[in-house]
Amino acid sequence: MFFRERQRATVFVAAAAIVAGFMLFRYLPLRKKMNTIEKIRTEQVLAIAKTSAQSKQLPTLKAQLQQLQRDVGDYEINIPAKRKLGEFLQQIATLMNEHNLKEQLVQPGKETEADEFNCIPVNMQCKGRLNQIYEFYKRVQELDRLVRIEQVDLTNDRSFGGDVSMKTKAIIYYRPIGKQG
Numbered sequence: 001m002f003f004r005e006r007q008r009a010t011v012f013v014a015a016a017a018i019v020a021g022f023m024l025f026r027y028l029p030l031r032k033k034m035n036t037i038e039k040i041r042t043e044q045v046l047a048i049a050k051t052s053a054q055s056k057q058l059p060t061l062k063a064q065l066q067q068l069q070r071d072v073g074d075y076e077i078n079i080p081a082k083r084k085l086g087e088f089l090q091q092i093a094t095l096m097n098e099h100n101l102k103e104q105l106v107q108p109g110k111e112t113e114a115d116e117f118n119c120i121p122v123n124m125q126c127k128g129r130l131n132q133i134y135e136f137y138k139r140v141q142e143l144d145r146l147v148r149i150e151q152v153d154l155t156n157d158r159s160f161g162g163d164v165s166m167k168t169k170a171i172i173y174y175r176p177i178g179k180q181g
Contacts, residue, residue, distance in 0.1 A: 085120060088145060088172055092124060099136045101126035103165075117173040121150075124168045130154070133166050146173050 089106050096104045109121035126133070133154070140147055153167040 084145070084174065085172075088122075088143075091143060091145075092122075092140070095136055095139050096126050098139075099128065099132045101128040101132055101136060101166075103127040113176065116175070118176050120172050120174075122170045122172060124170060125166065127157070127163050127165050129162055130164050133164060140170075147171070148173075 085108055089108065092106050093104065096106075103126055105123070105125040107123045109123065112119045112121075126136075128136075137149075140149075148171045149168060150171055151167075151169040155165045155167075157163040157165065
């Protein structure tokens, strides 16, 4: 009897050792690995969902990019490789004359140097009818040189005769020598 109880106890201890060994050396490491894999799988599912949602936006973004490319065009073509300040000032004076604008003043400011492009501020003043000034601005936009209008000040004349005084601060650009694209 003692032998049977001892045999039973030995079998029980051996079974417990096998179960404990299985739990410690097989089940728990596999469970930990399975949790890690499940976490990775969940992250991948979220990444796929996010990518899918973003891919649905691609046609809209592509259309916006194409519109921007049409709007901007090849803007560097409109930035000359040389200063050509005198040529620009002459073009502005010619445009003002074509639109019969009076009391003309076109004055360049102090040049600013930068890495890519250099900037020259230009102050413009004149007087004329609002439609003449409007047409002048339209023609300035059509110039073969990039002109950024910083500020426009339009003031009615004191007699309200229909003339408007215009003061504009503009910036023109050019590529310094050695920075030509």
